[in-house]
Amino acid sequence: MEQNKKVFGIAALYDSPNAIIKAAKTVTDKGYKNFDVHSPYPVHGMDKAMKLPPSKLGFVTLAFGLSGAAIALLFMYWTMTIDYPMIIGGKPFFSLPAFIPVTFELTVLLATLSTVIGMVTFFFYFPNNSHPIHDTNYMKSVSIDKFGLCIEADDEKFNEEEINKLFTDLGAIKIEKIFFPDKLNVKILEPKFIGLLLIVAAFVSVSTYLHLNKVLYLVPFNWMMDQGRLDVQSSSELFGDKFGMRNPVKGTVARGFMPYEYQGVNEPTSPLSNPYLPTKENLSLGEKKYNSFCSPCHGNLGDGDSRLRGQFPLPPSLHSSKSRDWLDGNLYHVIVNGQNVMPSYSSQLSREERWAIVNYIRVLQRAKNASEADIQEIKKEPVTNVSE
């Protein structure tokens, strides 16, 4: 049966590291090229005995290590300064010290992964995971306590008798012929192996899913919702009347609020005096607010010509002697309190805006009822705001 098989090589076993070093040296010196040494642990000095050149694998490591550094830096540069700039801890967008740890990790990761993958593909001819010396007695011995050397049949100087003699001279304790297996099969592509991989994948996925979603399930973080305070409209045992919502203490004044003395009173007994001077800003504020809030009913000039087309009772003119003789405080009182059908504007207008409107009404009134002196006064002033 052995005759039909193709010879892979001849292997010899030795007892000690010194013997194997000597054997490797002699075999190298004799000019054999395709041979390999197998030992249960690394034997110091073997590279030199076999005259192995330094491995090229280091360059793969270097190239991938450097690309790891470059990828990490460019990626962080892009995310942190271009795509989604975010200030973290008051540091600049591109802050190198913060990026160094990630760069370091990625450098190491790519360097080591590429070394392993490079070794497996270039030196072990992945996906071929079988080798004729697997499953031989020789392999068994060198995995335990023996040191072996195997000269392959494709070596130029391969000659069975010579090699046998050489091995014996070097003190081999056992010599074994190694054959290629009947048919070379790449075990990685075997259906059984792939089936096993699929089963493992399925098992890992399912068990991961069950673990994360059932066994180790944690309620999502929502403790911010658990707070001691009372919600709106809720009851509380703390108070006798069980109302959660409380009125402010009597006499409380809101920040920035100026209470109006005659709220809800028909006639102010002594109307307030106007605290705002009719300055330019104050008047333009008054004009703006009057036009928005008062003019729909009272008309742009206060003539009482409502734009509401009879849907609301027409208000009286603001140029009546009643209005003109009124103190500023009375006008203010109407804005705050309303008058008969006119509603209150206290919620829409701030205190300053109300007084500004009062000032503006005074301007309208004086314009409509200008005295001779006013006209002379205007004529004296150069007209500036008329376009030609």
Next chain:
Amino acid sequence: MSQSNLNYIKKDLPTSLQKIGFLLIGIGVIGGAGAFLLNAEQAAFNYLLGFMFLMSIGVGALFLISLEYVAGADWSTPLRRVIEFTASITPFLIILAIPILLNMHTLFHWSHTEVVESDKILKEKAPYLNQTFFFIRVAIVFALWTLFYFLLTRNSRKQDISKDQNLTRVNIRLSAVFIPLFAITASIASIDWMMSLEPHWFSTIFGVYFFSGSVLSALAVITYATVKLREGGYLHPRMVKDHYYSLGSLLFVFVNFWGYIAFSQYMLIWYANLPEETFWFLARWQGSWIYISLALIFVHFIVPYSILLSQPAKMDAKKLKFASLWILFAHLLDLYWLILPTFKGESTLLNFVLGLSFPVAAVGGIILLFYFNSKKTNMVPVGDPKLERGLNFRL
């Protein structure tokens, strides 16, 4: 064992070495005296620099001796005498420390009791940072180092004649005791002599930082000396490139380690951005100090890293010698950067040049130590049971 002993013929170092050593020390002493006359304050800081240079190398080497014993390493046995000679600095440290102790008040802000009284932080630190306790610590630390130096080297020397294997066992036990003590004492020493220069500042990694620089510079001296001595035929002829490679690898490792620790210290302080920590780095980022800070990254990390990266470089005698000297220079720069920013006075070029006389004297001292040690001791531990294996060491 006997076979390897035959190959080693003891050869004395040339007397020219003695001359060079004394010359350098002479230059150092004269220059140093000039520096003290010119600007005593600055000279005190420069003296401290020279002192720390020696201390870090000596105690780093002492650590490496004990590391060899504890790890059971045999590759370094053929060159252990070189390490022992380097470590022989340690007994002298206590004498060399005297000028610093005399200049206490110039160097150490916290040694002024009236300053401490009015300073809340220093007051809190006073139980540790006070003169009495400082002197006690200095005494204990130096006593321990000296004791272990004498014990370890005496046993090693005895073995040359008696070939008593038991002495190795004794040294292994001693080393196992020394290494944890070393961790504590080296941290204490680094905090006392250098970190307390800025008594408000603190960095918990400072001891490790000192350790990395210390072992690195000790390795640099050892590598340089080993290659030089091997080339001159003073060491065992069976010491080969594989031994160089181990030294080169260790240098490379510690260059990396220093970079890792230096960056860790910087990054944590930079990130946290707490004023009580950052001011130390800010002081080194102002004026021309920024150039030294930046240069340190290149001089102490990138350049030696690149020189030593490839495998052939780690075995190449020329490159190893260059890298060792370069690293020693980098270590000096590092110490300069650690110590001198605390000196706030005005400096002139003359002052700066005179300040260099302290490291010059330190180098002279190391050369002389090698010369005198080699006279009375074998340069190879011929009685060590690990020697044969060490000489056979191959990659």
